[in-house]
Amino acid sequence: MIFVILWEAFESIVLPRRVTRKFRLTRLFYRGSWFPWAAIARRKRSDKAREAYLSFYGPLSLLFLFAVWALALVIGFSMIHWMIGQSLDGSGATSFGTDVYVSGTTFFTLGLGDVVPHSTAARALTVIEGGTGFGFLALVIGYLPVLYQAFSRREVNISLLDSRAGSPFSAVELLRRHGEGENIPALIELLKDWEHWSADLMESHLSYPVLSYFRSQHDNQSWVGALTAMLDACALVMTGVEGIPIWQARLTFAMARHAVVDLSQIFGTAPELSAVSRLPEHEFDRMNEILNSAGLSFIDRGAAYDRLARMRGLYEPYVSSLARFLLMPLPHWLPTKKTLDNWQKSAWERSPLVAAVPGAGHVVGPSED
Secondary structure, three states: OHHHHHHHHHHHHHOOOOOOOOOOHHHHHHHHHHHHHHHHHHOOOOHHHHHHHHHOHHHHHHHHHHHHHHHHHHHHHHHHHHHHOOOEOOOOOOOHHHHHHHHHHHHOOOOOOOOOEOOHHHHHHHHHHHHHHHHHHHHHHHHHHHHHHHHHHHHHHHHHOHHHHOOOOOHHHHHHHHHHOOOHHHHHHHHHHHHHHHHHHHHHHHHOHHHHHOOOOOOOOOHHHHHHHHHHHHHHHHHHEOOOOOHHHHHHHHHHHHHHHHHHHHHOOOOOOOOOOOOOHHHHHHHHHHHHHOOOOEOOHHHHHHHHHHHHOOOHHHHHHHHHHHOOOOOOOOOOOOOOOHHHOOOOOOOOOOEEOOOOOOEEOOOOO
């Protein structure tokens, strides 16, 4: 038991690579706890209540996993103490409860001294357990900052996408805002940043899959939604939009799809090949109208829908299964009507302030009676 837990902790914390063993205690722990947690979340009618409830799972599951590891180690060492027998307090045989107590105080380096080992084997075991407990606690304490730094890096780009692609994100809104602002070079630079973001996401979430359960700060944002929106945008550009170079979109698309496929394998979420189309043909016509209003158009309008459908088939089955598993809704292709960006909202105002931002997609004014 001790060896299994220590090896599990080593693979989960110290070994920053994908572990492909079919049997892992950590995988079983998250499978066994996530499904009932998600089932309760699905029963909540309010989206805000559901997101608030789901936001607790990531941090709580991490703390509970550490507690399970620590408890298993304490029980494992206490079983060895019990096997040795007549080795504590010098007055004869002790109960298993006493062995658990001594093991716990030793593992957490309390050093109370009310029950002490007397035999050579028990003393050696106490020293080994004390060192193991000290090292385990140090490992856990050092692990948490690394985890939250990776979470912070992920969320920075998601927050920056708010004013560029709307709230919630939309690939068409992203292209429209950059087209209206006549700032296509900024769009290319954004795609480059998201190529690096996708690589960082894949590296951090493959090494520490628990990060996938951590929710974004805003209810209408998620890492799955942001990644899907950027894949949508790259697919649009690669379909052929006049005035937008394709090269960087190809690189970002390749990196983002790589991340989606690998993360799907980690969670065992098979691609949903029969998923409902996120872009019906009538919405594609509306998409053309929005892009044309921003001075953008497809190079070959007649074949654009079929080309885009082939591109979507490379990633949509994977993001659909991930979104269903993690309860993170996918973004729409078209911008949501009459929706303010997150930066335009405030809980301290009765109505939004008057603001006109070029390319932001909204002109916000006082509410009318």
